[in-house]
Amino acid sequence: MDESETYLPWAQAIRDGYSRREAAMFILHNNIADIFPLGGEYVPCRRYLERMLERGEYIIINYDVSRGMRFYKDEEARAFMELANQNRRPSEQLIRSIYDFPRESTKALAFVEAFVVGVESAKRPVAVILEYAEHLAPNGDPQTMAETDRINTVTLERFAQLFHERLHDESARDAVCFLLTQNLHNIHPDLVRSELVGAIELHRPSYDERLRFVRWQQAKLLVEGREAVKMELGEAELAEQTAGLTLTGIRHLFLRAMQSPDRRLCGSFVMERKRELIERDSRGMLEIMAPKHGLDAVGGNDAIKDFFRAAARDLREGQRDVPVGVICPGPNGVGKTFIGTAFARDSGVNCVSLRNFRGMYVGQTESNLDTIFNILKAMTPNIVIVDEADKMLGNEQSDPGNKVDERVFGAFTAFMGDPEYRGKIFWLLLTARPYDLAPDTGRPGRVEEHVPILAPETLDDKKSVLAAVARAAGIELAAAGGEPGSSPTDAELASLFDGLGVVTPAALELIAKRARRIARRDLGERAPKQGAIPVRFGLFAQEAASYVPEGSKSKLLLQTVEAVLYTNHLAYLPEPWRSQLRDAPDELSRERERLRRLVGYG
Secondary structure, three states, X not given: OOOOOOOOHHHHHHHHHHHOOOOOEEEEEEOOOOEEEEOOEEEEHHHHHHHHHHHOOOEEEEEEOOXXXXXXXXXXXXXXXXXXXXXXXXXXXXXXXXXXXXXXXXXHHHHHHHHHHOOOOOOOOEEEEEOOHHHOOEOOOOOOOOHHHHHHHXXXXXXXXXXXXXXXXXXXXXXXXXXXXXOHHHEOHHHHOXXXXXXXXXXXXXXXXXXXXXXXXXXXXXXXXXXXXXXXXXXXXXXXXXXXXXXXXXXXXXXXXXXXXXXXXXXXXXXXXXXXXXXXXXXXXXXEOOOOOOHHHOOOOHHHHHHHHHHHHHHHHOOOOOOOXXXXXXXXXXXXXXXXXHHHHHHOOEEEEEOOOOOOOOOHHHHHHHHHHHHHHHOOOEEEEEOOHHHHOOOXXXXXXXXXXXXXXXXXHHHHOOXXXXXXXXXXXXXXXXXXXXXXXXXXXXXXXXXXOOOOOOHHHHHHHHHHHHHHHOEEEEOOOOOOOOOOOHHHHHHHHHHHOOOOHHHHHHHHHHHHHHHHHHHHHHOOOOOOEEXXXXXXXXXXXXXXXXXXXXXXXXXXXXXXXXXXXXXXXXXXXXXXXXXXXXXXXXXXXXXXXXXXXX
C-alpha cells in the first residue's frame, strides 16, 4: 500500500490496527451506507475498501447472503475455480463457472477458508468483505439461535483467531476480514467483545465534510456542462442546516432541486426534507421539532422564562459552561412541553423530540439507542426533549428478570455525562413524576438543573396565562354585562380562578375552546371570519364551573409539591413555594406523604 496516500480517518484506523498487528478482522459500523470521497468522486463504503485493498494488491472476496460469494476480479475467480476442480472429473466439479460460487453461508465461508489457508504457495494477500454481517452472525441467545447462525458465529470467531495467527506468522499469507453492519449491537456480542476483532465506527459527516460535498456537487454540475443549482442558502449555511444528514441525504436534496422547474434549493425545502430524512434514518424514534412560538407566547412563569432565555443565548453562542440539561417537573397541564418547545425556538439550534425506542427482540433496544446517539452527535448543537422522562429513560433499579432498563439507563447516563457534548447536546426532561426518575439522572454532571414548571400562583400570573391562552384560542373576553371590548374585573377573574383551584394552561385552553364554539354558533353569520371571537365572561365562567379536571385536585397538588421538593435552586421557585421549601422542607415532605396516601399511591 502506498504510504503517501491520504486515507479517511476510519480507513487510517484500519491500516494502523493492522500494521500494529492488533487485529486482522474489523467490524465497520454506523454510517456504512453513505458515500465517501475518493479520487474526485464519491463512492460507497465497499467500493472505498476495494480501492484501498487494490493498492496493496489484495485478492478481494465479497460475500453477502443475497448475492453469495464472488471475487472482485474475474481472473481471480477463474484461478480459484481451476484450483477447486483440480484432478476432478467434469461430473465431480465443485464449481462449474465463476458465477457458480455458493450462496449458502456455511458453504461460502468454508470456500473462503479453503482459499485463504489451502494455498500457502500463493504470495498475494487476501481480503474478505462480508456485507450485511448482522445476517451472518446476528445478536441473539445461542439457545434460541438458528443452527446456521450458531455455526456462522463460531466460524467467524475462528476466522478472527486464524487470521490473527497468520498476521503474526511471517511465513503465512496475509489475510484480513471486514464485517460491514449499520449497527454494532446487531452483531453477536462474542464477536464484538473479542480482543482479536477491531470495531471501527464510521461517523456521519462533519460540517467540513458536508461543506466539501456541497461545493463538489455544484462544481460537478458545471464540469458536466449543466447549470448549478440555485441556492437560497449560502454553501456554508446549507452545510450548517444539514447537520445530522448523511452525504447521501444531501445528494437527495440536490437531486430534488435539479428536478424542480427553477432548479432552486430553498431553505424551507431543506428543513422539510431534513425532517423526513432524520425521522426515516431514526425509524421514527426522533422527531424534528419546528416550533412556531417562542417564550414571548408563554404567559406568567417569568423566572422560568428568564432562565431559559439565558440558556438559549448561551447555546447560540456556543458556550461550554451551560448545563448538560434541565429536568422540568410539574403537574399535568401546566405547559411543560409548550415552554420546552418555546425555548427551542428561541435558542435557534436543532431540536428533536425523543420517541419510543424500545424493541421487542434481543439487542433491539440497544441497537436503537446507538442509532439515536449517532444521529444526535451529528446534529450538534441540538436540544433533545424527552416527554414523560420517568417512563422513557428507565431506571437502574429494574426488576431482577428485566435487565433492559438497567442497560438503557446506563447508556443514557453515560451519554449524557460525556463532557465532550456539554454545550452541544442539551437535554430537556419533562415529567410529572420526578421521583420516579433514577437518582443518577439528575446528579451534577448530567441533567443537573431541576427547574419546576408550576401552575400560576398570583392573580397577575393567572391573568397573564389566561391572556396568552385567549390569544392562542382566538377569543376576546368581554366583561359580564359590559360593552364589547371591555375586560373582566379582577374580582370576577379572582372568583373564576378560585373555583378552578389549580389553574393550569391546559384547563384554561379547553374551557376557552368550548366557550368559543358556543359563542361562534350563537353569532351565526355575524361571527367574524378572521380574528378573535368575542366571548362574554359569563359564558366563560359558566364553562369554567362545568369543567371537570382529568385528575383530582389532590393529585395535581401532589404533583406540585413533588416538583417543589425536587428543585435544586430556590431562585427557580415562585412564592409562596420558595419560602416553604427554604423554611419548612420537612413540613412539605409530610404533606407529600399525606397526599400520596390520599391519592392512593401508598
